[in-house]
Amino acid sequence: MSEAPLTQEELDALRRYDTPTVCNALELIVPERRGYGYTVEQLFCARPELPPIVGYARTGTTKSMEPYDFGSADAKKQRTDWYEYVATGGPTPSVVLLQDIDPIPGYGAFWGEVQSNVHKGLGCVGTVTSGSIRDIPDCAEGFQLLAKMEAPSHAYVHTVAMDVEVTVAGMTVKPGDLIHADRQGAVVIPSADAARRIPETADLISRREAVLIKASQQPDFDFDKLVKAIGDAAEIH
Numbered sequence: 001m002s003e004a005p006l007t008q009e010e011l012d013a014l015r016r017y018d019t020p021t022v023c024n025a026l027e028l029i030v031p032e033r034r035g036y037g038y039t040v041e042q043l044f045c046a047r048p049e050l051p052p053i054v055g056y057a058r059t060g061t062t063k064s065m066e067p068y069d070f071g072s073a074d075a076k077k078q079r080t081d082w083y084e085y086v087a088t089g090g091p092t093p094s095v096v097l098l099q100d101i102d103p104i105p106g107y108g109a110f111w112g113e114v115q116s117n118v119h120k121g122l123g124c125v126g127t128v129t130s131g132s133i134r135d136i137p138d139c140a141e142g143f144q145l146l147a148k149m150e151a152p153s154h155a156y157v158h159t160v161a162m163d164v165e166v167t168v169a170g171m172t173v174k175p176g177d178l179i180h181a182d183r184q185g186a187v188v189i190p191s192a193d194a195a196r197r198i199p200e201t202a203d204l205i206s207r208r209e210a211v212l213i214k215a216s217q218q219p220d221f222d223f224d225k226l227v228k229a230i231g232d233a234a235e236i237h
Contacts, residue, residue, distance in 0.1 A: 003192040014195060015051060019185055029198070038186065039185035045146050045184075052180060053181050054093070057176060061098070064110075065107045094123055095181065096119060096129075097128050107151070113140075129146070133150060146183075177189075212229050
């Protein structure tokens with residue numbers, strides 16, 4: 001997403017909607033995107049009670065199965081380079097998208113008490129990862145985690161690449177993409193223009209849906225009334 005970042009007010013407006021509602025709005029705004037751009041595999045949400053998160057993607061890959069020398073100069077540089085990227089690699093707030101490239105994804109957990117607090121301090125509001133997470137009760141307050149699974153150990157987990165295109169739970173993400181996520185999954189918002197049109201479009205969809213829902217809840221509801229409600233909803237602009 002190369003355009004100027006959204007204002008705080010615009011980001012706050014997007015957080016009013018759950019992720020399925022954002023997906024619904026995007027189906028009207030960018031209909032060619034209807035069949036992709038969102039997670040399509042089951043993710044474990046560590047904190048389903050949290051409101052939606054919105055932020056710009058910091059992307060990377062991780063591995064944890066093979067022995068790794070954490071004390072080496074290369075390992076130390078990789079770690080500090082990653083933190084520098086999270087802190088300065090684009091506008092904030094950020095959402096970290098990590099693709100676990102091990103043969104057994106989730107073998108070791110990158111996310112836990114320490115990483116969630118460090119990343120939150122660097123402007124990150126949450127993560128979506130095909131790896132695992134741990135220490136959930138002790139993770140940073142308000143930090144959302146969507147992951148393949150929980151796991152008890154971090155094994156040899158470390159970042160491998162950063163600032164690269166990744167695929168997490170079937171969703172392909174480029175660095176800097178605007179991400180909307182909640183307990184139900186995540187979606188890439190493809191442009192600032194689309195992001196700015198979401199509130200108005202989502203409200204239009206909600207008003208149309210309200211006609212159908214209200215009609216269906218009436219005791220005399222039947223097929224004819226459904227047809228009328230569908231027609232009435234279509235007239236709302």
